[in-house]
Amino acid sequence: MWPGDESFGLFTEGDSLYAAMQAAIRAAEREVVLESYIFADDEVGRALADVLAERARSGIDVRVHLDAAGSLFWASRDLDRFLRDSGVTLRWFHRWHWSRPLRYNQRNHRKLLVVDRRQAFLGGFNIHRENSRRHYGERRWRDTHVAMTGDLATQAQAAFEALWQRCLWRALPQAHSSSAVVLPNKTADCAHRLRCVFAAMFASAQHHIELTTPYFVPDGWTQQALGQAAERGVSVRLLVPRKSDVAPIRWIARRIYARLQCRGVRVFGYHTRLLHAKTVTIDGDWVSVGTANLDYRSLFVNHELNLCARNRTLASALTTQFETDLADAEEFTTTWPRQRTMARVLAPVAWAARRWL
Template identity: 55%
Template sequence: MHSIIDTNPSVCGCLESLSIGSESFCVFNEGDALYASMLDSIAKAENSILLESYIFADDSLGQQFCRALIERAMAGVKVKVHIDAAGSLFWFSRGMQNHMRIHGIQLRWFHRWSWRRPWRYNRRNHRKLLIVDNRIAYLGGFNIHKENSRKYYGDDRWRDTHVSFDGTLVAVAAQLFDAFWRGKLRTQPMQKAEGSKLLHNQTLTCRHRLSCVYGEAFSNAKKYIFLTTPYFVPDNHTLRQLCKAAERGVDVRLLVPRQTDVRIARWAARHIYTHLLESGVKIYEYLPRVLHAKTVVIDDNCSIVGTSNLDYRSLFINYELNLATVDQKLAGELKQQFMQDLTLAERILSQVWERRGGLPRWQGRVAMIIKRWL
C-alpha cells in the first residue's frame, strides 16, 4: 500500500485498490502518479479514448497528453476530446487545437461564446473524465495542467484527489460522456439501485441533484462528516443540514485551503465561519499549498469524490460529476487521507476568529453579495 504522502509514486500510484460489487477503485492524491497512470492507459488503448477536461493547458504536461492522444489516433483509435471553452480559454491554444484535429482527434468545445445565447456561457462543464476502451475510467478534481505536477511545478503543486475505476460503472461514465458530446446535458443513465453511482447535478427529474444528495447525506450522518472542498460557499439548505448535524453531536470537520486561486471565494467562506463554529463545526485551513480536492466521508461507509465544489456554482450552475459509494474500504482510504491532511492544517478557533479585524469582515460581506457567481 502506498503512503498517503508518497513522493515517488509508481505508474499505479494509488493508495490502495478497492472493490465493491463489480467495480474496483484506485485513489490518487499526487498528480504525477495520476498522469502516469492515465498516460499508460491511453498508450494501451485499442478502440476508444474519451476525455473531458475543464482545463487542458498547452504546457509541458498538456503537450505530453497531446502527443499520447495523437499517437493513438494515428493508430486508428477513436479519440474524442471535450474541453470547456471558458475553463481552458487562457490555457489551451489554437495551435494545439489544430495539431490535434489534423492528426485525427475529434475535438469539441463546450459552450463557446455566442451572441445569440450569451447566458449559456455561464454554465460550464466542470467535469474531468477519461474513459479508455470502455474498460477503465478516471474521475476527480485534477485538470490537465502542470500546476498539479511535482515534476513540472515543484513542491508547490496543487493538492487534489482523483479516482479510477473499472467494472460496470465505466459503461455509465461512457453514456454520460456521449450524452454531453451530443448536447444532451440532463441525461441520466439507468444505474443499479445499490452500490456505486455516478451522479451529475442536473437531470430531467432534478435540477439541483447534488444539493439534494449532500443535504440528505448530512441529515442522515450519525458519527462524523469529514468534508474537503477548495471553495466553500454552500446554499442555505446545505449549510443548515451541516450545522444541524454538528448540533446533534456529529463530528463535523471542514477542510479548506489557506492558499487559493480564487481569493474572493475564500472571503465568502470565511464570512460564514462564525455560524459554523457556533454550531460546533470544526474548521481547518490547509497550509502548505493550494488545496483543490473535493471529497466527503460519512460514518465509515459513505463517500463522495468527484468534480463538484461545495459552492453555488457547482451545485446549481456548472455541470459536475461525482462518484458516490457505500464501499467501506474507499471511505477508509479517504478518511485516512483526510486525517493526514489535518496534520498540515491549522484549526480555526472561535475565540481567535472573533478578534479578527474589520477588513476581513468587510471582504466577507462583499463576497457574500455575489456568492452565486463565484
C-alpha cells in the same frame, strides 16, 4: 485497483495519475473520451496530447471535450491544431459569443477519462503542470482522483455522451449496484442532483463527516444539514484552504465558517499547498469523490460529475488522506480578527453574486 464488483484506485499525486491515464489510453482498443476544465499546453498537457494523438492516428475513436472558459489562458491554438490534425475530435464547451453571453457563465467543470467503456478516471485533477511534482515541485496542487471499472465506467461514459450530444435531461442508465453510482449534478429527475445527495448524506451521518473542498460557499440548505449533524453529536470536520485564491470567497467564507462553528462544526485551514481536492466521507462508509465544490457554481450552475459510493476500503483511504492533510492545516478559532473595512463592505456584494464566483 482494489478488487470488487467495481474496482477503485485512489490518486493523490498528479504524476502517478497522469502515468496511469496515459497507460490506459495506450491500451485502448476502440474508444477514448476525455473532458477537462483545464487542458494546458505545457509538459503535462503535451504528453497526454501526444498519447491521444497517437491513438487517433491508429484508428481509435478519440473525442475530447474542453471548457472554453477554464482553458482560456492555459490551452493554445497550436494544441488545438495538433489534436485536430491528428484525428482527435475536439469540441469546446460554451465558447464566448456576443449573442449568448449568459451561457458563458455555465461551464463544463468535469474532469473525466473513459477508455473502451471499461475504465474511468474521475476527480479534481486538471491537466496541467501545477499538479506535477516532477514539473512543479513541492508547491504542486493538492488534489484527489479515483479510477473505476465495471458498471461505473459505463455510467461515466453515458454521462459524457449526454453532455457531448447536448441531451442533458435524458435518463442515464440505471446502476446495477446500489452501493455506487456516478452522478452528474444535472439529471433528468433533478436540476441540482448533487446538492440533494450531499444533503441526504449529511442527514444520514451518525458518527463522522469529513469534508474537503477548495471553495466553500454552500446554500442555506447544505449549511443547515451540516449544522444539524453537528448539533446531534456527529463529528463534522471541514478542510478548506487557509486563504482562498479567490478574494470574494474569502470575504464570504469567514461568516459561513463562524456560523457553522457556533453549531459545533470544526473548520481547518490547509496551508502547505493550494488545496483543490473535493471529497466527502461519512461514517467511514459512504464517500464522494469528484469535480464538485461545495459552492453555488458547482451545485447549481456548472456541469459536474461525482462518484458516490458505499465502500469501506475507499472510505478508509480517504480518511487516512484527510488525517494526513490535517497535519498541514490549522484549526480556525471561533474568535476572528476584525476584517478590513473593504472586506466587510464587499462581503454582501460577493454573496449576492455567488452564482458567478
